[in-house]
Amino acid sequence: MRAAYIALSLFIVSLFVFLPAPEGLSREGFVMFGILLMAIILWITEAIPLAATGLLIMTLQPLLGVADARDVFASFGNKAVFFILASFMLAAAAEKYGLHKRIAVKLLGAFGASPATFIFGVMVVGAFLSFFMQEHAVAAFLLPILMHILLIMKAVPKQSNFGVATMIALTFGTSIGSWGTLLGGARNPLTIGFLDEIGYSLSFFEWMKMSIPIVLVALPVVAFILLRLFPPEVEGIGRAVKELTEERCAGWENRQQRKRRFLSSMFSPSSHGFSYPMPSVWR
Template identity: 25%
Template sequence: MKKWGIPIAIVAFLLLIFMPTPEGMEPAAQKSIAVFVAALVLWVTTPIPIYLTSLIAILMLPLIGAVEDQKVAFGTLGFDVIWLMVSAFVLTSAMMKSNLGRRFSLWMVTKFGKTPKRTLIVLVVINFVLAFFVPSTTARATLMMPICLILLEVYRAIPGKSPLGKVMMLQGLQADALATSGVMTATAGNIIAVGFINEQAGGDIGYMDWLFASMPASIITMAITFAIGLKLFSIKEEGNFENVMGTLQDELKNLGSFSLAEKKATIIFLLTVFLWATGDYQEGWFGFEISTAQTAVIAALLCLLPKVGMLEWKDANIKWELMIFAAGAYAAGNALDDSGGAVWLISKLVDGLGIDQMSHTMVAVVVIFLSMYSHLIFTSKTVRVTILIPAFIALAKTLGMDPVPLALAAAMTMTYTITLPPHSKVNTIYFSTGYFSVLDQMKYAVVTCFIGASVISLLYFTWFNVLGL
């Protein structure tokens, strides 16, 4: 794919640029489609880093006349969701450097995990709690996996053979993914999806809107699949589990008393969650509202302020390549939407597949299941979001459906990258322990994805109505 990515992208771009403009399509739309398709090929095949592809797209859009004003392309780096992503990386760095995440996880396990089954439940709960504080799936996996390894090593679980080892690691990566689906700021992909929904679909989705819509689906799916996991990989109540607890308690003691950095991180994170949770009430309380992005920037500022925070700028692991990628994705996606290219493409797709003959109910179910299993083709959450969410918004507009709930339901599936080890870094981290095989992961994930899509579909027609979506 890397070998042929660039030639295919160039050929596709030239063919789309120089072909006769189809009836009903504006020239700007044709140019936007050409840039988007070329960028899409490069994003999927990755012959060059994805952020370089975004830079090329940002440069080409005004250069060939796909957008009239270059600010439309170059200005995307100033979107509020970009700042939200920057702040999310700062918060993750603060959690890692302060050791607050490791302390919390060890305390939860030693306090509540008295048996293997209860320990599995606690590990799932920790994953869900950390999703609110650590906006990085990889960072959470990095926090959780060593704790799991300590548990299994003391429990004398044999990698590749121990059912407890299999289910603990597999539920770890699944809990990471499902918890991420429930919290808007838990991954950059969710933030990018909200940006598309609010910009292109005219939505007003905020932190609490996402939480109330998605978290119930995540919890229900996790509860069902947790029970299924115990059936697939039966664990036996045997061995001296108190020895495991003793070792973990020693690990916790080695962290010592709460450090000043941990205290500062705790205060900042509690303030952040409070501001996010009370966004709908702040206007009445204070006479003004602090947005989700503003709250994140305030938190990042507090983490970095001398004497107030616990980070220096060099400690903030901000992934600027992801910022550039997101900016280019927004530029290409918005140009496609503003020029009418997205609507034209979707209308042709609708005509070709006969989707317009389906009921709106069937369309919603098809979209949710397609979105769920799309990770089998596209391994990057951010690339999938960039490709699919604008397409589903355009589809909804074409069919006369409300694009906001449809795109939101589709976005809720984007974090379910759990089927194979290469589908996410989290999968790779857990797979590297050797406790489960590819087949173990695949058979568990196929069931989980089906249940997840079914639950989201059900809530789309019921819970979304209760929420006014």
């Protein structure tokens, strides 16, 4: 089936290369439209890896005469590209040390009073973390935490309104929150880069002044609509949130105990053949 999708996408590109361009549209624009359709098919069907599709788009443009190779690859010199790379590094550092999970558990615990407030809390937590990390990364690490809560609540897949609302809240929360800062999504710094090229520059805080009010308005409105469409059938989730918090705290304590044992084994006198009492600071 993948071969069929690949053949279809390449056939569409060939079609746009050999067909005459319609009136009012340049030859380059017509061929580029065919490349766009090819990319959409390959991205939706995932017939080839997503990254490979991106490379194919860049390669076909100079090959088919849409744009000069220097112009195509010059886009990588845009400062927005390096900003996006830096935001990915920040997200990777947070994930490596588990900082994102601790923040998420603490924030979700504050919204555990009722199912409605919890669903709104999922949106708030997703939006808040998307201010500092890529929205896709936020959704990826929040998903197993929310799945654990749904398992504790014994939510039936495709039947539980609470489960459906929680998953949709995660999606919309991270998407809305990603509007707030330039770190939330690649489209934000890219937009800044395009505006800068035409002489209209926006700083990080100027972007926030425009977008944060939209985020603050959109979150409660979307949460209200979501709860109307999928009213939660459960009565309380305090036990699930408490259990999740206790598990995370226990895991943190275990890691701290392992570190203390390691330090004790490294610095205790008995480990070096001495028999005098170990100072209380290492006990």
